[in-house]
Amino acid sequence: MVSRVRGLVKKAPPRIERWDLNEAVGEVVALTRQELLRNGVVLHNTLSSDVSHVMGDRVQLQQVLLNLVVNGIEAMTGVHDRPRELTIRTIRADPDTAMVEVRDTGTGLDPGYADRLFHSFYTTKAEGMGMGLAISRSIVEAHGGRLEAAPNEPRGAVFRFTLPTKEKAQTSPEVLRS
Ligand SMILES: Nc1ncnc2c1ncn2[C@@H]1O[C@H](COP(=O)(O)OP(=O)(O)O)[C@@H](O)[C@H]1O
Ligand SMILES: [Mg+2]
Structure with a gap:
């Protein structure tokens, strides 16, 4: 099964191009609109006008965001005593780096399991596969970025990933090739 999942990641040849980050985020939001509604999640969307184009495989990075x-949403299904809020932000981290942040008011991260979240097959869900974050981190790192998790205040979790805004020498990321 591992190799089948890896196959999914590798199937499409990488398409490294320059594209508008906020527009790509908007498309993912549109895709999840129904799911947000169905789960009573309020979406806050703060797309920075300081962020425009990033480099990479647009579809793969949209999958990373979709996953987050x-x-x-899944982290908030058990929340009944406070608003279920999801905040998606794009931020210019520095001149060469854009950042995407997904913040929720869900059950939060298990303290002490911080980095295990990103390991293959780590899941706390009955029907979870535990592959989402592992694959997502590989994709982001193959683009020269980082994907990290942190606690949200006062409740929930924040996941952030960075992306290069400028063309770099690396054009054939390891994960996409091997
Ligand atoms: N936003 C979040 N809030 C709390 N825990 C999370 C969040 N995202 C991921 N996790 C934890 O990380 C685990 C792994 O996530 P993932 O790799 O996407 O696999 P899956 O969703 O199949 O469980 C989840 O089972 C959950 O325990
Ligand atoms: Mg998942």
Whole structure:
């Protein structure tokens, strides 16, 4: 099964191009609109005008974001005593780096399991596969970025990933090739 999942990641040849980050985020939001509604999640969307184009495989990075949004929604299904809020932001981290942040008011991260979240097959869900974050981190790192998790205040979790805004020498990321 591992190799089948890896196959999914590798199937499409990488398409490294320059594209508008906020527009790509908007498309993912549109895809999840129904799911947000169905789960009573209020979406806050703060797309920075300081962020425009990033480099990479647009579809793969949209899958990374989609994954984070779905995880955020799932982390809030058990929340009944406070608003279920999902905040998606784009931020200019520095001149060469854009950042995407997905913040939820869900059950939060298990303290002490911080980095295990990103390991293959780590899941706390009855029907979870535990592959989403592992694959997502590989994709982001193959683009020269980082994907990290942190606690949200006062409740929930924040996941952030960075992306290069400028063309770099690396054009054939390891994960996409091997
Ligand atoms: N937003 C989040 N809030 C709390 N825990 C999370 C969040 N996102 C992921 N996790 C934890 O990380 C685990 C792994 O996530 P993932 O790799 O996407 O696999 P899956 O969603 O199949 O469980 C989840 O089972 C959950 O325990
Ligand atoms: Mg998941």
